[in-house]
Amino acid sequence: MSKGYVFRSAFAPYILEFLKMKGNLVVNSDVYRHTLQQWDGAMLENGFNELYVTREMVSAWENSLRNICDRTSYTKHTQLIQFLKYMCRLGIECFVPRIPKRPSSMYTPYVFTHEEMSRIMEAIDKSEQKGFRPKSCLICMPCLFRLLYSTGMRISEALNIKNGDVNFQSDLIFLTKTKNGKERIIPMNPELKVVLSQYLKYRDMMPVEGICKPERHLFVSGIGKPFTATTPYTFFKKILRQCGIAHKGKNQGPRVHDLRHTFAVHTLQKMATEGVDLYAGLPVLSVLLGHASVRETEWYLRLTREFYPEVIDIISSTTGGIFPDVDKNNMYYGKGN
Template sequence: MDKVFHSIYASHIKQFIQLKQKLGFKYSSGIFYLNKIDLFAIERGDTSAGITKDFADKWADKKPNESDFNRYNRIGFLLQLSSYIRDLGIESYVPKLPPIPHHTFIPYVYSKEQIDAIFAACDGLRLKITHNHSCLFCMPLLLRLLYSTGLRIGEAVALKNEDVNLEDNYLLVRDSKNGKERIIPISASLSSVCKEYRWHRDRLPVVQKNSEYFFIKANGMKCGQGVNRWFKKCLDLAGILHGTTESPRMHDLRHTFAVTALATMAESGIDLYVSLPILSNYLGHQSIGATNHYVRLTASMFPDLIRDVDMVCLNVFPKYRNYEAN
């Protein structure tokens, strides 16, 4: 934790963050909002040991052009902090959360033909001017890995050489969104492509001793920036329109994996709700409710495949307000 807090609540904020992180949470969003709470308390000159109702009411005021989701999150983190302070035996006002904002986001799911076109476009990409700081070298494998495993792009580029086991065919995901490690089994075919990439990568004319990451640029540095730019180029070449808030993104490869996995299980006669916890862990979701959205999406896209699923069960799990719109 790099943030330094200075308000009357500084020690409580620091202790609360440490508690969350010891429980296994990254709590990066929490640190961001708690820092804002700390600055807000300094601006107001608050001296109360606990959160006052006036503080909570002013904090809950909607800001100009602020989304309902951001306001909901802001109030939620103040609620958590105030509840923690009360648990310490200090009188503190706990604000009431507003209604959960209605989320209308629907992920884009690529068709098999679109995926094939994206891969073909990526394989045909070439640099107009040769330079060694481009991530184009790893793009063909990176896109195939995202599609085949449902990894988030941040998780994929954070993989280190020691995290990629191509003998037993699994990936160890350490740097996940929710701060929890998980093991991802991979297919023999994907492992074979990874081995081919690694063979060529290890023969790049750069010093490999300092390259601890699996996906690297031609100069041996970690791959990251530039990936989205190349992906958009692939979409252009594949004839897939993009550029609006509803148009496809790289992250939708993850959504496509989830829906495809559920459709494949249904086609094989596997009970979706037996397999749902497995897929939830595989994707690194914090709750089955988040994964359950993919069942609803699969139901709408492949009605014939899951005709034997009791549609009443689609609402067994509570509707999760945001299943990775970002």
């Protein structure tokens, strides 16, 4: 199925309107379109021509989803449920299935408090190198972790930044190697600009030939070589222990990636307290995070509700039921963002 697919079931006009409404929020609504194409096809194939939804019709759609993993099934069910609830609000009788059990591979992110972030940054700043270790990356850590927290970029994106990608004249950082393959631009706030300038001042003192050339990596070890995400991950676990923040082990977190989640939640909370229109602000945050669609960013609202309930009160007055109702145990695709 493709964008050229023509919806032909009894639900066609409602699907198109739903996708249009989603399109006002979603950068790329293809994820919804594909699921609803499957729904449309299942209705035609099974001869369901009436404008209502029964358990039998949902089962027919589920049977058409062949060879998909539990995580994909979970995603498609949440998307269809949003559409069915939209239909219900229009007065069309619909059976709305329950959300499937969350796949075990899904991860509920850890959101650091503002106080925890202060302790983490203080511990990073006080870190000292013991002994002579020319390959150490400690010089990068204060700047790297502030960059992650203040921009929400992924660790892989940060480690792929080249010197030439940082423009101090326009206060912008250009990300050329991203998860979804799309380049994006990240603004530098004044504090981050100062931190980056200080880091470069001392980094460029290292006796490494060509360390400041545009094509060289921004973050390097003491011998001028780039490093993998394993290095900051190991360092971060040490910092968490120093701060008394329990690390639950592999794939349990808190993780370096949780700084990205923390950035998103703290940004939404700041928007709410400053009176920013979240209906307009959410797509902006989505673009800044590099999400393929606002659907991914929507989940942060569920996460934010646990810490700042007023955010949901503000946005619900304008978005109605556009956002999925998900309990706190089914909150977020941690690895997918």
